[in-house]
Amino acid sequence: MKVHQFEPNAQQSRSTDVFAGARYAVAPMLDWTDRHCRYFHRLLSRRVQLYTEMITTGAIVFGDRARLLDFSAEEQPLAVQLGGSDPAELARAARICTDWGYGEINLNVGCPSDRVQNGRFGACLMREPALVGDCVAAMKAAVDIPVTVKCRIGVDDQDTGPALDALAEAVVGAGVDGLVVHARKAWLAGLSPKENREIPPLDYARVHRLKQARPGLPVMLNGGLATLEAAEAAIRGQDAPPLDGAMIGRAAYQNPEILLGVDALTPGARAPAGMADxxxxxxxxxxxxxxxxxxxxxxxxxxxxxxxxxxxxxxxxxxxxxxxxxxxxxxxxxxxxxxxxxFVSREEPAGALPAEPLRNAS
The missing domain is CATH 1.10.1200 (Non-ribosomal Peptide Synthetase Peptidyl Carrier Protein; Chain A)
Structure with missing residues (x-):
């Protein structure tokens, strides 16, 4: 994989490097996107970017690495998502993941769960952009693969204008290779993780304004994208520069066949010769x-x-x-x-019905 070096004053020259060939991604989802899930998703799309579940730095440094990190070569392109806030420990975990064969390191700055907050990582780091920048800089110095960040547009009573701008400024200055933005605030007190995926209103326009202000920063959109048609419309936006891609979460898990259409929408991809259904x-x-x-x-x-x-x-x-x-x-x-x-009829359904909610959905 190409090594991405970032120069803060030369953004325009590298506008889509990290997401080139991966216009779509399946979001990292705890208890869902394990290696078996990822292998199946790869069968549905050759070009979608896949992510592990979030893995804490402590688990990687001190835990059962084979159980946590092993994957099948067929899953590539594959990124690992890390949870942590200690720059030195993140650098160490990033080196381990790079040696394990992952092609991208992604830092979680979006999870709102109490457990994650208690560990001082996830969405609460939106309040500490300088620390996030230090974390990115430490990982960039430690590895030669892309380092990206997945964040929210803000938390609690933050104004999403300066909150997202401050986060972007810090990570861009540290050399980040791309930003995945969940276009909702996270409320760290009063809402459960499930409610934080549904109740705070979506604000795609805020993400487009970030792209407009930083045209050289690869930006991928996440949040509320139920179909590829909706995702394509959200990527294009209105009266603003298009984004570099979309990350789909629950919809890709609860109706995985939507991934069958990803390859045909990926710029530069040949006509897919993948699965029919x-x-x-x-x-x-x-x-x-x-x-x-x-x-x-x-x-x-x-x-x-x-x-x-x-x-x-x-x-x-x-x-x-x-x-x-x-x-x-x-x-x-x-x-x-x-x-x-x-048990399943092979006749095409008259109309696509929404999948029933899965009992293990979080």
Whole structure:
């Protein structure tokens, strides 16, 4: 991967380096975007950028690295998202992740959970832009792959104008390679993480104003993007420079087939020769599932990421029910997955219906 060196006074010359070839990304989602999920998502799109769940620096430095960091080569391009606020520890964790083979380091400055706040990282760092800049600078000095930041537009009573500007100024000065902006405030007291993904109003225009002020900074939009059509419209905006891409979260997990359309929307990509639909994707997933079962994984660890497939098709409810009840049984194998797929009609649904909320949705 290209090494990205940043010069604060030469922004225009590198406007889309870090997101080139990855107009779309699947957001890092705790308990969701594990290696099995990412492998399946890669089958649906060759060009979408994938991210790990957030991993704390302490877990990487002192924990079971193989369990936390191992991935399949097929998942690339793949970024790791780090949670932390100590520049030296972040630098150390970034070096470990680079040696492990990741292609991008992303710093979480957006998670609003109490546990994350207690660790002095995540969204509460919006109040400490200078510290975030120090963290980025330390990682940039330690690794030769892109370092990006995922943030909010502000927290609590902050004015989103100066709050986001201060964060951007600090990380740009530190050499950041790109910014992913969740276009909502986070309320650190009074709202749960789930409510913080839904209640604070979206403000895409604020993200476009950031891009207008810093045209050379690669900026990707996140928040409330339920379809690729909505994401394309949000990227273009109105009366402002277009953004460099969009990061889709829950919609990509709860209806993964939307990722089938990503490659055709990626600039410079050849016409996709990927999967036609969810049925073909599951067939392609079967060898991976078999190999993981052989190595000791449980079927439910993989099939839980398939429950959002087939919205609007007859039999989709039976598909989900069968996997939810049978895949968790000891010794469950590929036959359970095949039986579940057999419940689903292969006739195109008359209209795309929204996927039912998943029970494990956070």
């Amino acid at each position: 969810g049925f073909e994707a599951i067939e392609a997933f079967m060898p991976y599932v078999a190999a993981q079962l052989e190595s000791g994984a449980r079927l439910s660890q993989m099939t839980r990421h398939l429950l959002g497939l087939f919205p609007g098709r007859r039999g989709a409810r039976l598909f989900r029910r069968h996997l939810a009840t049978e895949a968790v049984r000891p010794g469950a194998g590929l036959d359970v997955l095949r039986q579940a797929v057999a």
